[in-house]
Amino acid sequence: MTIGAGPRGPGVLVIEPMGNAGRFLVEAADRLGLRLYAATHAEVHDAYPPWLRSALAGVCATDLTDTPRALDDMEAFCRTHAPAGVVACFELFTPLAALLAERVGLPGNDPRLARAARNKVLMGEAFAAAGVPAPRWAVARDPDEAARVAATGALGWPLVVKPAEQGGSWGVSVVDGPGTLASAVRAAQRFTHARPHGLALDTTALLQEYIDGAEYSCDTVVADGVAHPLPVVRKDTTSGRHRIETGHTCPSGLDEELARVVQDTAARAALAVGVRNGIAHTELKIPPGTRTPYVIETGARLPGDNLCELVEAATGVSEAIACLQAVLGRVPDTTPTASGAAAIRFLLPDHGGVLRRTSVPPAPGTHAEFHLRPGDRVPEPADSACRIGHVLARAATAGGAGDLAASVVARSRVEVG
Ligand SMILES: Nc1ncnc2c1ncn2[C@@H]1O[C@H](COP(=O)(O)OP(=O)(O)OP(=O)(O)O)[C@@H](O)[C@H]1O
Ligand SMILES: [Mg+2]
Known part of the structure; x- marks a missing residue:
């Protein structure tokens, strides 16, 4: 397949396509005949691989860490290039995509809720407001506050300490007892800015009840507020203090009924954080002996970890195509065409x-x-x-x-x- 800017089709502005899902978005745009534009920093663009540079029909060079400036620059870019959709391909910029979509009148997510898809404290509040099953949680601004929260016994042991804003399991620890709590809080709070853009992060540490059981992920494409579930994937991790992903498998091995419950719960999580036109990647755990999935987190973005490739290899569903269709206000194509496994x-x-x-x-x-x-x-x-x-x-x-x-x-x- 030739990857390149579609010559005639409508355009989509991608706020930072440099992550794992970027290549699948580029492929999907090519298959749909869409032009792709990127909004990024000049020096981040300089480091793009050649295949990504050559796939772009244009670049809006701005400062994504400065919201008013980025919105002004991207609005001006949209007036010149008239994209028909906007999508964030980088979790920390999903609120920016929602604000831009609203400003230029394109389909997008609810800007009032969009920060909840990036900040796990706001996410916890959004899940509680919508009745989405999720771990109990509390915030800690420093190790002493964490010790006081833990001493109440409200979260039990083990408990999970994580940064309010981060990804890739960075700074996430499963803590067995009070002796290692302070170091876990310090590990969660060490990220003040995110690479490579230098975006300032909320350094609040989040303490969560530990949810035992098998882990799954399930993505949801949402078009005009209607959730279309995507296939469930089994996620395997290491089992110690640090939970590092060891792999993913599709199909998930869940029975059909429980897979549907996972899909419904993931969809509720996506809607709870204001996803209306786009995609959400949700991670869930199911405690042993139960059929109730608990949402660990959701992000208003395509999945990383080559999950786009994995899901398409197993089911024929292209999440990236479905995502682009949703941000263009079209009905997403989510019907499986294969029943293999990957x-x-x-x-x-x-x-x-x-x-x-x-x-x-x-x-x-x-x-x-x-x-x-x-x-x-x-x-x-x-x-x-x-x-x-x-x-x-x-x-x-x-x-x-x-x-x-x-x-x-x-x-x-x-x-x-
Ligand atoms: N409350 C919890 N109960 C049980 N396990 C948890 C909990 N929170 C996190 N974990 C484990 O730690 C992993 C990473 O946590 P989380 O997803 O919140 O962080 P992240 O940095 O956004 O991760 P990633 O980007 O790797 O998915 C989860 O996938 C899960 O295995
Ligand atoms: Mg996660």
């Missing part, structure tokens, strides 16, 4: 250091990608930044795809010195 497994290090060597054996039905190269620094395995690469496998069943990806990972070599 699994992704991440190549993770045992410890941090410098990446010395990698090798992944070829296997039919699989392909691998590296996120780091030999010579790169590998962070300690505390969040998703330590990922060295991934293996994606397709098979007839979820079990087959999971086994195939896991067997390739088991035969791969990752040397960190």
Whole structure:
């Protein structure tokens, strides 16, 4: 397939397409015959890979950390280029996309609620207001306040400490008892600005009740306020203090009825944070012996982790196409056209250091990608930044795809010195 700016179709302005979902959005725009524009920082644009630069019909260079200026610049850009839709491809800018859509009269999310899709304190309030099942929570501005909250026993042990605004499991800790609470709060509060734009973050730490059980994600495309559920995906993580994703599998293995409950709960979460024209990525856990999913978080954006590729490989549904259709005010195409399975497994290090060597054996039905190269620094395995690469496998069943990806990972070599 040739990736490029569609010559005639309407345009969509993407607020920061540099993340994992950007490439799937570019592919989807090509398939729909749309022109894609980007709003970003000049120096971030300078670092775009060639395929992304050449896919763009135009760039609005602005300062996305300065909301009034970014809105003025993007409004002027919209007057010149007349895009028919606007979408954020970067979680922290989803409120900006909602504000811009309202200002220029394009389909978009509710700007009054949009910050709740980025800030987990506001998200907790939005879920409570809408009756969405979610962990109990409290805020802590410092370790002493966290100790006081924990001592009330209202959240129990273990509990989860996380930054109000962050992603990629950065600064998220599952804490077993009071002895390690202060260090977890400090870890959650160490992010004052987000890379690469320098956006200032809310450094409030959030304390949450720990929800036991298996974890799933489910995306919801919303068009004119109507939720269209997408396939449920099983998410696997490490099990210690740091919950690092080890892989995702589609289909999820849930029975049809429970998968529908997950889809309904994810849709309620998306609507609760004001998603009206766009997509939301929701993570949920189901406590053992129950059939009630609890929403861990939702984001008003396409999923990362190559989940667009995984879901399309298993079901034929392109989440990126559905998302673009929704932001254009069209009815999204969410009908599965395949009933296969796909699994992704991440190549993770045992410890941090410098990446010395990698090798992944070829296997039919699989392909691998590296996120780091030999010579790169590998962070300690505390969040998703330590990922060295991934293996994606397709098979007839979820079990087959999971086994195939896991067997390739088991035969791969990752040397960190
Ligand atoms: N309240 C909770 N109960 C149980 N597990 C939790 C809870 N909160 C977070 N986790 C675990 O930690 C992971 C990361 O937390 P969360 O999704 O809130 O952070 P994030 O930085 O937005 O993550 P990511 O971008 O990696 O999805 C979750 O996917 C889940 O496995
Ligand atoms: Mg998450």
